[in-house]
Amino acid sequence: MSTRTRRLAGATIAGVAALAMAAAPSFAGDGNNGHGKGNGKAGPNGVVNIQLLSFNDFHGNLEPPSGSSGRITTKSGTVDAGGVEYLATHLAQARQGHPNTLTVAAGDIVGASPLLSAAFHDEPTILAMNKLGLDVTSVGNHEFDEGYKEIQRLQNGGCLDDGQDGENNQNSCPDQKEFPGASFDILAANVIEKSSGKTILPAYTVKDVNGAKIAFIGMTLKDTPNIVTAAGVAGLTFTDEVKTANALVPELKKQGVNAIIVLIHQGGVPNSPVFDAACGNGGALIPGSSPIIDIAKNLDPAIDMVISGHTHQPYVCNIPDPAGQPRLVTSASSFGRLFTETEFKYNYQTRDILRGTVTSSNMIVDRAVPKNAAQTTLISEYQDYVRPIASKVIGRINDDVTRTQNAGGESQLGDLIADAQLADPSVVTGGEKPVIAFMNPGGIRADLTYANSPYGEAPGDVTFSEAFTVQPFSNYLVSLTLTGAQIKDLLNEQWSGTNAERRKILQVSEGFQYSYSGTTLGEVTLDGKPLDDNASYRVVTNNFLQGGGDGFPTFTKGTNVYYGGLDIDAFANYLSGIEGGYTPGALTRITGN
Known part of the structure; x- marks a missing residue:
């Protein structure tokens, strides 16, 4: 037509x-x-x-x-x-x-x-x-x-130095020709x-x-x-x-x-x-x-x-x-x-x-x-260039893992990503591991689908391409120290300030739980114990949130800030280390309405 x-x-x-x-x-x-x-x-x-x-x-x-x-x-x-x-x-x-x-x-x-x-x-x-x-x-x-x-x-125009072709999952000027830049303004x-x-x-x-x-x-x-x-x-x-x-x-x-x-x-x-x-x-x-x-x-x-x-x-x-x-x-x-x-x-x-x-x-x-x-010729050329990067199988899932949120705002994929951030060794500094991870829901861009097989991989296999589609921003993970009171301030920023009209519920790692009703924060616990307002906690997030993005300025008040690796690498490494593949669990970390 x-x-x-x-x-x-x-x-x-x-x-x-x-x-x-x-x-x-x-x-x-x-x-x-x-x-x-x-x-x-x-x-x-x-x-x-x-x-x-x-x-x-x-x-x-x-x-x-x-x-x-x-x-x-x-x-x-x-x-x-x-x-x-x-x-x-x-x-x-x-x-x-x-x-x-x-x-x-x-x-x-x-x-x-x-x-x-x-x-x-x-x-x-x-x-x-x-x-x-x-x-x-x-x-x-x-x-x-x-x-x-x-x-x-x-x-x-011009090229970037990405090392050996695709070794870091990016490859400027893959045809070995100088990138000409935009012909438009x-x-x-x-x-x-x-x-x-x-x-x-x-x-x-x-x-x-x-x-x-x-x-x-x-x-x-x-x-x-x-x-x-x-x-x-x-x-x-x-x-x-x-x-x-x-x-x-x-x-x-x-x-x-x-x-x-x-x-x-x-x-x-x-x-x-x-x-x-x-x-x-x-x-x-x-x-x-x-x-x-x-x-x-x-x-x-x-x-x-x-x-x-x-x-x-x-x-x-x-x-x-x-x-x-x-x-x-x-x-x-x-x-x-x-x-x-x-x-x-x-x-x-x-x-x-x-x-x-x-x-x-x-x-x-x-x-x-x-x-x-x-355009077809251009796409075909880059499909060939990207195949070695995209087709790498990095892990398995045993069912669909989706962004769909429950009444409290928690999702299966949010849980998985937050857990991957918490487990990432690149954000450990001085032997101090983070105990809580936070992920912004807007940074989760697609679901992981069990039946998807773009490169002929077995159902349930997750390729780097699929993982990247979930987290396409190449953000860095950052660990920092916040007090219990500051963490509660963060949670309250989910529905106040610039988020007052449309709340943004942060996805959180296993062991961290909280409840809320409307705009009132309820109990907040870590490993079953109430969060102490005066205690310090090591947390991990991405550099977008750490810089105060999405209306969470309290992240900028964190101390002992330490930059780790890319969020997509943490996600890929975590999936690859799960014996028998990942099965999404019940959504019990966030309770609210």
Whole structure:
């Protein structure tokens, strides 16, 4: 099925009254957006039609994502979607008949990627984006997983020294050729290097499309330091999104550029879980869970539209600007399952977008189209490169081990990972072993399935590839000392502070138990004994949490901090040492509601 048959519930922004978050009615306006009016003629004194294709949160999903991550739920059922071979085909089809077209993204193109990309520091994803014709993207929070120097390398090219091929389960430049870097612009307007006072990458870029000059400002969310490892953002300052973008408007206008689009890795959540390309008809964004609303409401009226991301949600919205003019805000879900097709007219006289002519729809990247041959070749090459790493059998399970949480928030896989961290010898210092392990639930990205056999291994065998899919961040384990009172503070942070709206229940190791009711912490015990507020306890976690990530600042108060090995190595080593394979037990460590 072609991309044209997968257009769902689009929106036309023309003629919209000041209805924040409502989808615009389907009729064309007069083309007047407050900055000028087109005369309908082509050429330097008239207007030109321009197409903008956009997506976000690709996360290195070169192969079609599996399970729910590879489906889009519509009002009439589910559709298998995603995979760069299909995304490239859909984008090519969408461009047909559109000589003036740009393709842009809103961050997290790399990071938290499947092993096929992550094993090579996401180099194949950059190559795939080059091939599908990406013109510009903003950084997202996951672009900082390996630090900002790595983002710069992905932009500029070059190889990393990973030792012997794949010996550490990563292998930069596996073909022995110099990695060329991105042929598209990566923007970071609100990410400042403290030592130089400069942005780590350009703040904006101006694209010339048949004489139409269009500026793109790229930003990540200002709270990026709270959701990535501390080491990944060391030495950086993340500035306010609205202030950053608004400050660049006069600079662009001085250059004669009035058409301005923001690419921002921050988003919203529709109040309908069923995919609907428009934000009306039950799909409006939820104010308390949608930071993009206040951002869009306060961006300078000269900014013509906002391409957003981060929340992995689909929407095409009108959120009026401070002058009351309609302004498009979009997001295309995640993992390459959707892209947004936006069309508008550009007025050569005013050098601006005629905002009343903007139309936009989210498009499903279904798999009923031919695969893009260039992407298929790229994937095949890296499948060969990754096989020695991915196919290693590291252990066994005797049943599915899932992320599904009980009423208290505990999961089988959370128990397993926490136990693996507690048993890891790399975090033992001075002979002092940790007695409690904590794992953030958001870092557990997939289930372990008994029947899965991607490399022909026996059912129950767990390959490195499967383990990596569970823990794809390559975080370091860290041991530190906390008091009993501080550990209770941590537990209370699960439902307070930044976690007040949506609680995050930490997964814990065997021997540690606690209860809670609502937001009231109950009994906390270690090996059956009440935790002593004044005693010191050695704990282990990952460096993301240790840096205060996910709203757990108490971790930063730990003393005698000691860095160990990678979390994925601890997981693999623990599984490999279980005689007869791992059987999930009863969930009894956390009791709550």
